[in-house]
Amino acid sequence: MIPAVDGSAESALDPVVPQEADPRTALSGGVAGAAALEPVLRVVLDALAAGAAERGGPLPAGRPAQLAAGVARALSQPGGDDALHRLTTLLAYGSADPADPFCAAHLHCPPLAVAVAADLAVSALNPSQDSWDQAPAATSLETLLLEELARLVGYPAEAAGVLTSGGTESNLMGLTLARDRVMGEATGQRIETGGIPRNAPRPRIFASAVAHFSVQRAAALLGLGEDAVVPVPVDDGLRMDAGALARALDEAAGRGELPVAVVATAGTTDTGAIDPLPACAALAREHGAWLHVDAAYGGGALLSDRLAPLVAGIELADSVSLDWHKLGWQPAAAGVFLVRRAETYASLARRAAYLNPADDERAGYPSLLGLSLRTTRRADAFKIAVTLRTLGRSGLGRLVDACHDLALAGAEAVRAHPRLELHADPVLTTFLFRYMPADPERADRVNAGLRRRLLREGRAVVGRTELPGDGPGRVRLKLTLLNPHTTPEQVERLIHTVAEEGAAEEELP
Structure with missing residues (x-):
């Protein structure tokens, strides 16, 4: 307690809290900020779970225009007290979830819960x-x-x-x-x-x-x-x-x-x-x-x-x-x-x-x-500092090693599959490969198409890139494995799913 100017125990900084504050305009800072956050956080957590359950996979099924139309409809609805829950549910449903084992396209990691909690503190205080x-x-x-x-x-x-x-x-x-x-x-x-x-x-x-x-x-x-x-x-x-x-x-x-x-x-x-x-x-x-x-x-x-x-x-x-x-x-x-x-x-x-x-x-x-x-x-340093103090270098290092192990296991699964071709062994946690159709001249089209098929069906998020050089035959698929809780068996299932979609794509004229 900071003493008042007259030396009494009462603080000159005691907050003035409105008697009947509108919860919709409540602020996240000050002594009363945590109490104002608590009910809306419950709403957000409930909506995150509801949206993820509705999605049911690594990303929503359907074409981009369909999702965009759904977002437009949600934004056109009248506002009100349910806006936070309704739009958060939509966001969770319509997100590519990097925590899903079948979401492995980009350097887009699933954040640690402790880091997200630390980031919430920064957002609330807004330094x-x-x-x-x-x-x-x-x-x-x-x-x-x-x-x-x-x-x-x-x-x-x-x-x-x-x-x-x-x-x-x-x-x-x-x-x-x-x-x-x-x-x-x-x-x-x-x-x-x-x-x-x-x-x-x-x-x-x-x-x-x-x-x-x-x-x-x-x-x-x-x-x-x-x-x-x-x-x-x-x-x-x-x-x-x-x-x-x-x-x-x-x-x-x-x-x-x-x-x-x-x-x-x-x-x-x-x-x-x-x-x-x-x-x-x-x-x-x-x-x-x-x-x-x-x-x-x-x-x-x-x-x-x-x-x-x-x-x-x-x-x-x-x-x-x-x-x-x-x-x-x-x-x-x-x-x-x-x-x-x-x-x-x-x-x-x-x-x-x-x-x-x-x-x-x-x-x-x-x-x-x-x-x-x-x-x-x-203050983005705060979440990193909290994470390092929670896990230490060694704890984070074990997560890095787990993802490296997943990449090595995934590369072996590709190498063992008769219709897949591995580009090179992983250095870190990512590797390139491709599905090989019976007609090699169709390899680029089939690989590009099977990736979009996976997205359209909401089954997997797999990366796509091209090797340096000119001409056909450069398209490759990419797995970037950043979820340390994924298992080698899940990675193998993802690779077999890619091969299945490749076979289906190959059947198209």
């Missing part, structure tokens, strides 16, 4: 990370969590970072800092203020041919143009070819171009391939380029004693992207961006008098504003 006075405890918590995650990566004490919306934002930040630092040193100009000088050498970013599309998007947003990204050939395992990278860097330098950054991927979206990180680091250093490691997926390997050696060399990167809403079982968003040296953040530093005045900072009130591309920002 914003752009100034200390909006998020006193959360500001300190994010700073300490990032120090912990930097140690997990292997970074030194002078590392820095921020929570992001995911890999796309983190990759943009890494390439922003690369542009400002490398081009700034090459031209003697402050790129973040004056822009790219007209007489500057042509900037180049080097990434594997199967790197995430956000690398090109970042280059476009940064004014470098998508053509600034040089796609580096990959080896048979779809890893960046270090020899090809060396040649591409030498050729660019020979043309008078400026190697700004090398983007190495630790865990590609389709196959989980991990580029040769030590070799990428050495080549980037040799050419004065920034090394950014996109470990949005593969960063989860850091949690596992078994898989951590796969990402050896990640600590050599100038910046790293991690996503705990992939192999971390957090509700989105839970992206992390880290730099090895805090001084390299200089070009992002910003000051706004209403958020982080200099005299406040001198007085000991810290601000995270200059670490992010965003202003208003949720």
